[in-house]
Amino acid sequence: MAERYDVLVVGAGPAGLAAAQAAAGQGARVAVLDAQPRAGGQVWRHDVRHAPSAAAARGIHDGLKPPIEWLAGTSVVAAQGDALLVQTPQAARWLHYGNLVLATGARELLLPFPGWTLPGVVGAGAAQALAKQGWPLAGKRVVVAGSGPLLLAAATTLRAHGAHVVAICEQAEASALRGFAAGLWRWPGKLLQAGRLRLQLAGVPYRGGTVVQRALPAADGCLLRAVGIAGPRGTERLACDMLAVGYGLIPNMELARLLGCATQAFGAHAAVQVDARQHTSLDHVYAAGEACGIGGVDCARIEGAIAGLAAAGAAVPAGLLRRRGHARAFAAALRRTFALRPQVHALASADTLVCRCEDVTLGMLDGHADFRSAKLATRCGMGACQGRICGAALAELGRFPHAGSRPPLFPARLSTLAHAEPAS
Ligand SMILES: Cc1cc2nc3c(=O)[nH]c(=O)nc-3n(C[C@H](O)[C@H](O)[C@H](O)COP(=O)(O)OP(=O)(O)OC[C@H]3O[C@@H](n4cnc5c(N)ncnc54)[C@H](O)[C@@H]3O)c2cc1C
Structure with a gap:
């Protein structure tokens, strides 16, 4: 029945x-x-x-x-x-x-930039989820970057699990952040939450108008060792073991x-x-x-x-x-407050991987009018994540609007697909 x-x-x-x-x-x-x-x-x-x-x-x-x-x-x-x-x-x-x-x-919205596929680079929310599931973080140096309040929540969780948060790099300008903070009195619960986060993150630099331009590997070329950032103080290099980066939801x-x-x-x-x-x-x-x-x-x-x-x-x-x-x-x-600045959209170059499942670079998508054409020619969006990451990134970068959905929505067993018709 x-x-x-x-x-x-x-x-x-x-x-x-x-x-x-x-x-x-x-x-x-x-x-x-x-x-x-x-x-x-x-x-x-x-x-x-x-x-x-x-x-x-x-x-x-x-x-x-x-x-x-x-x-x-x-x-x-x-x-x-x-x-x-x-x-x-x-x-x-x-x-x-x-x-x-x-x-x-x-x-999370993840956007491509040079080095973003290095081991050690994860989404900000993903880093938070890993921490909650027991990923060993004690003593790890983590840079948290991207945009939005999730960066603060993620940094708090990472710190509570023993990580050393080197800095939070927020792409929104410091003036926009100050304006937002000044208006928080209209939502007293949020004001309280912001005050609590500030205490929990005491000593962690929160740098407005700052983006991670590239993730840099160690000498062996394998693991993340530093990030290159650009902000009001110019460009800098921050040594780290992990980069937790996400551009909002x-x-x-x-x-x-x-x-x-x-x-x-x-x-x-x-x-x-x-x-x-x-x-x-x-x-x-x-x-x-x-x-x-x-x-x-x-x-x-x-x-x-x-x-x-x-x-x-x-x-x-x-x-x-x-x-x-x-x-x-x-x-x-x-x-x-957290609208993405044009600088963020320009981080990826022609040889930056955009579809990490199928190794497709941004340059390989030149000349394709829509996502379907790009898929057929390059396999972009046809890997394990089924375009959940690159499809959203390409929409954000203004390349192609997001395509529709087809079943199965998640990887499914053949026996599941055999239930093709609902019983009445
Ligand atoms: C990675 C991440 C971390 C976040 N961390 C924080 C934080 O620390 N603090 C904070 O204030 N806000 C955080 N947020 C924002 C937060 O998601 C929202 O404020 C709040 O959780 C939204 O609630 P929701 O019920 O709309 O969605 P969610 O909490 O996202 O719940 C949606 C649920 O739907 C399920 N689902 C989706 N599709 C299907 C499907 N096809 N079949 C079955 N199940 C499905 C998902 O598994 C998920 O559990 C985070 C967001 C993300 C993406």
Whole structure:
């Protein structure tokens, strides 16, 4: 018999957990699934050494409280009608829904520059995730670079796990950062958080208007040993064992695109378009959190609660809508402050690898009018990450807009693909 839920939530981050809690509170039969084995999404990712914050523990507990069904380690790989094909490490099956909430979150934007494929260079959020999973960092010299508040969060986690954070190189100009800080009084919770981060990062230089131009290998040419940076003081070389670099976040759009949800521009990228009740352009499909644009954990929670109520057919209190407006205003201020400068777009040269899965350089893409043509001729975007990294980078660099999604969304077993039709 087919499994059917009144409300099926994809993503057990802050948005999905809030949606599940709100929908279950209305008496709906709710399931929340996530590709990860533990709930929490990115910001509440499990840390092997440190206990979760009170907010994370409460959010996870309330979002998975029975009778909500928690489907851990479950990836959505395809969709048809009112059903999703999901895969666990053991099996595959179709899940049917009355209403679907997409809370698929965001991922880091990684941009190519000379040396970015050297061992020792990782994404800023990836470095944070590695630290939380127990990657040995004690005494390692780490440069954190790129753009956005995630750099501060990542640096804090790395330090808490014993790394020596050499510097945080933020591409946004110092004047923009000062203006942003001066306006934080409008969001007292964020002001408090910023003060806490400042204390936790005491002694770590935070350098505005500074970009990493290249990652430099040791004499044997293998491992990272230093980075070349450019900023208001000119160019410098910083010795390090690890570079954690990311240029902000972009929405995870694969499932929304596969379903056919209308999208809206999010810089050079896209986000799911929703109305006041977090309803997408499709009947029975809602979306919440960073899939709708990058807004931070508070915005994700509020949008999740609205989507959960709406998906369960309940009224949405005006207070929640007001709080979402306030949270989105913070998101807009973040976007203005951390908008990428042209210097960042010019870091890669013709011989810089852009598709690291298939060894394709930026110069090899010259003359191709779109991503499809580039793929056919060079295999760009056809490797293990399926264009998740290079596709986003090329969109950001203004080369090609991001292409659509095709099933399977994640690498799938042949036995999974054999479940081609949903049971009714
Ligand atoms: C790498 C990284 C690190 C971050 N660290 C911080 C931080 O330290 N502090 C902070 O304030 N903010 C951080 N953020 C921002 C943070 O993501 C948000 O503020 C908040 O977590 C957004 O919540 P969300 O529920 O929208 O998405 P997320 O927390 O991203 O949750 C989305 C979930 O959906 C799941 N998912 C996506 N697609 C599928 C699919 N097809 N099948 C199954 N599951 C799927 C993912 O596994 C994920 O768990 C980070 C973001 C990233 C990308």
